[in-house]
Amino acid sequence: MKQIILTGDRPTGRLHVGHYVGSLKERVALQNAGQYDEIYIMIADAQALTDNAEHPEKVRQNIMQVALDYLACGIDPDKSTIFIQSMIPELTELTFYYMNLVTLSRVQRNPTVKAEIRQRNFEASIPVGFLCYPISQAADITAFRATAVPAGEDQEPMLEQCREIVRRFNEVYGETLVEPQIVLPSNQACLRLPGIDGKAKMSKSLGNCIYLSDEPEEIKAKVMSMFTDPTHLRKDDPGHTEGNPVFIYLEAFSRPEHFAEFLPEYSGLEELKEHYRRGGLGDVTVKKFLNSVMQAELGHVRERRKLWEQRLPEVYEILKAGTEAARSAAANTLHDVRHAMQIDYFEHAGLLN
Ligand code: TRP
Numbered sequence: 297m298k299q300i301i302l303t304g305d306r307p308t309g310r311l312h313v314g315h316y317v318g319s320l321k322e323r324v325a326l327q328n329a330g331q332y333d334e335i336y337i338m339i340a341d342a343q344a345l346t347d348n349a350e351h352p353e354k355v356r357q358n359i360m361q362v363a364l365d366y367l368a369c370g371i372d373p374d375k376s377t378i379f380i381q382s383m384i385p386e387l388t389e390l391t392f393y394y395m396n397l398v399t400l401s402r403v404q405r406n407p408t409v410k411a412e413i414r415q416r417n418f419e420a421s422i423p424v425g426f427l428c429y430p431i432s433q434a435a436d437i438t439a440f441r442a443t444a445v446p447a448g449e450d451q452e453p454m455l456e457q458c459r460e461i462v463r464r465f466n467e468v469y470g471e472t473l474v475e476p477q478i479v480l481p482s483n484q485a486c487l488r489l490p491g492i493d494g495k496a497k498m499s500k501s502l503g504n505c506i507y508l509s510d511e512p513e514e515i516k517a518k519v520m521s522m523f524t525d526p527t528h529l530r531k532d533d534p535g536h537t538e539g540n541p542v543f544i545y546l547e548a549f550s551r552p553e554h555f556a557e558f559l560p561e562y563s564g565l566e567e568l569k570e571h572y573r574r575g576g577l578g579d580v581t582v583k584k585f586l587n588s589v590m591q592a593e594l595g596h597v598r599e600r601r602k603l604w605e606q607r608l609p610e611v612y613e614i615l616k617a618g619t620e621a622a623r624s625a626a627a628n629t630l631h632d633v634r635h636a637m638q639i640d641y642f643e644h645a646g647l648l649n
Contacts, residue, residue, distance in 0.1 A: 297443065297474070298333040298334065298441070298443070299331060299332045299333050299443050299444065300332065300333060300334045300335075300336070300440055300441055300442045300443050300444070300474075301323070301326060301327075301332050301334070301335040301336065301376075301442060301443075301444050301445070301446065302336045302338065302436060302437050302439075302440040302442035302445060302476075303319065303323060303336075303337060303338070303442075303445050303446050303447050304337060304338030304339060304340045304381065304436065305338075305339065305340060305362055306340045306341075306343050306344040307339050307340070307341050307344055307355055307358035307359045307361065307362045308344050308348065308354065308355065308358060308500070309358055309361070309500040310358070310361045310362070310365060310507045310508065310509050311361075311362060311365040311366075311507070311508050312498055312500075312505035312506055312507045312508065313489065313498070313505070313506045313507075313508065313590075313594070314448075314489040314491075314497070314498035314505070315365075315448075315508075316369065316508060316597075317481065317483075317485075317486040317489055317548045317549070318447075318448040318449070318481065318486055318487065318488070318489060319446055319447050319448050319481070320365075320366075320369045320371075321369070321481070321486075322446045322479060322480075322481050323335075323337065323369075323371065323376075323446045324369055324370040324371060326444070326446060326479070327370075327371065327372060327375050327376050328370075328372075328375075332444070334377070334440070334625075335375060335376040335377065336376070336377045336379065336440050336442070336622055336625070337366060337371055337376050337377065337378045337379075338378075338379055338380075338381050338436060338622070339359050339362050339363065339378070339379070339380050339381060339615075340381045340436070341355050341356075341359060341380055341381050341382045342381045342382040342387070342388070342432065343381065343429050343432060343433065344358075345382075345425075346423060346425040346426040346428075346429045346432075347412075347416060347418075347423065347426050349423065349425075359380060359615075360608070360611065361509075363378060363611050363614070363615055364509075364601050364604050364605060364611065365508050365509070365601070366378055367600065367601070367604045367611065367614075368508060368509075368597045368598070368600045368601035368604065369508070369597055369600075370600070373614045373618065377618045377621050377622055378614060378615060378618040379615065379618040379619040379621070379622035379623075380615060380619050381436065383619045383623070384439075384619065384622060384623045384626050386439060386623065386626040386627050386629075386630040387432065387435045387436055387439055387626060388432075388435075389630060390435035390438065390439055390626075390629070390630060390633060391428070391431055391432040391434075391435040393633065393637065394431050394434055394435055394461050394465070395428060395431055397461055397464045397465060397468070398431055398457070398460075398461060402457070402460075403427050403428060403430065403431070403457075404427070406430050406453050406454070406457060407453050408430075408450050408451070408452075408453045408454065409426075409427065409429070409430060409453075412426075413426075415501075430453070430454050430457045430458070431457075431461065433454045433457075433458065434454075434457060434458035434461045434462070437455075437458050437476050438458065438461075438462060438473045438474065438476075438629065439625070439626040439629045439630070440622070440625055440626065440629070441473075441474045441629060442474070442476045443474060443476060443477065444476065444477055444478075444479050445476050445477070445478050445479065446478075446479040446480075447478055447479075447480075448480075448487070448488075449480060449487045449488055450488075451478060452478055455476060455477070455478045458476060459475045459476065461473075462474065462475045462476075463475070465633075465636075469633075469636040469637050470636050472632055472633060472636040473629075473633075483547065483548060484547075485544050485545075485547035485548040486548045489544065489545070489548055490541045490544060491504025491505065491541075492504050492505075492506065492518050492519070492521065492522045492523065492541065493522075493523050494522075494523035494541050506518050506519075506590070506594075508594065508597050508598070508601065509598065509601055510594070510598075511598075512591055512595070512598075515587065515590055515591060515594060516587050516591070519545075519583055519586050519587040519590060520580075520583050520584075520587065522541055522542055522545075522583060522586075523541055524540055524541065524542050524579045524582075524583075525537075525540045525579075528572075528579065531575075531576065531577070531578040532575045532576055533575055534573055534574060534575040535572045535573060535575065535577070536573070537569045537572055537573060542579070542582050542583060542586055543569060543572070543582075545586055545590070546565055546568075546582075546585075546586055546589065547565065549586070549589050549590060549593055550565055550585075550586075550589045552564055554585075554588070554589045554592065555568075557588075557592075558585055558588040558589065558592075559585045559588075568582070568585075
């Protein structure tokens with residue numbers, strides 16, 4: 297069986313370091329490992345509209361931003377197909393058929409959707425489209441016969457629901473669709489990077505993000521203002537590293553060579569942590585080190601982004617060509633789906649009997 301990746305992001309803002317360690321880095325690694333036959337990276341504008349119906353301009357403006365963030369991270373348009381979701385009407389048609397295979401109580405039970413409804417105060421007025429976005433996401437994934445979906449941990453319930461739809465479809469209409477697996481980063485700290493304020497999630501609406509496009513001074517100001525251990529008041533106090541955002545970030549970003557380069561007094565993260573727990577290590581020292589690490593990691597990304605920002609017409613062509621290629625792959629699957637459901641009426645004389 298072909299090994300195929302499909303994944304994507306909603307274009308509701310620029311991408312941040314939570315996206316980077318949670319999924320983007322993994323996608324680039326998978327792309328460069330060369331073990332996949334096809335890779336599709338989707339800008340999920342139709343999904344973004346399910347809770348931004350009144351703000352299509354916000355979604356439109358962020359399509360280019362997300363495309364630039366992808367290219368900046370090392371998504372290579374020669375190896376990966378980047379495309380725009382709403383330009384592929386086949387995805388909407390698949391969604392419509394899949395909706396009949398899912399019950400209302402099942403969509404209401406999706407934990408990620410439930411959490412998002414709470415966050416958005418939608419309780420009394422949930423847009424139907426929003427409630428159904430996991431079904432549309434199943435269409436995104438299955439349209440490309442994806443076997444692997446590198447995404448953040450919060451996408452696990454979507455994959456679960458997608459697999460259920462695949463099984464149900466295959467059971468009712470015959471073996472047609474492929475069951476996907478999620479690919480999560482192996483590093484625990486990357487699974488859920490907290491915001492710089494220590495809140496559980498980095499999110500634009502909370503204003504606690506470090507963006508891939510942030511300038512060095514912005515990164516530094518954000519790192520130096522990060523929430524740490526509230527019980528570590530004086531340098532000599534013993535501190536906690538567990539649940540401490542600065543140390544979670546170090547776990548996600550630092551590598552042994554960063555210690556050799558920026559903090560040679562310590563052999564590595566374990567020794568630094570031990571010192572912090574013992575007392576005698578100040579937050580400023582740790583934050584300065586984290587800043588050096590993040591500058592080293594994000595500098596390349598920002599530089600590459602700046603190069604692409606000079607070539608916007610080329611980015612536009614990449615999206616256009618990618619969307620065309622993706623559309624033909626999705627049309628292929630839709631053809632098989634219609635055939636399996638026996639609603640491909642004019643393909644043969646089916647209507648006559
Ligand atoms: N739900 C994803 C997000 O919140 C975006 C997305 C849409 C997606 N369709 C997808 C991710 C298919 C993986 C696979 O960003």
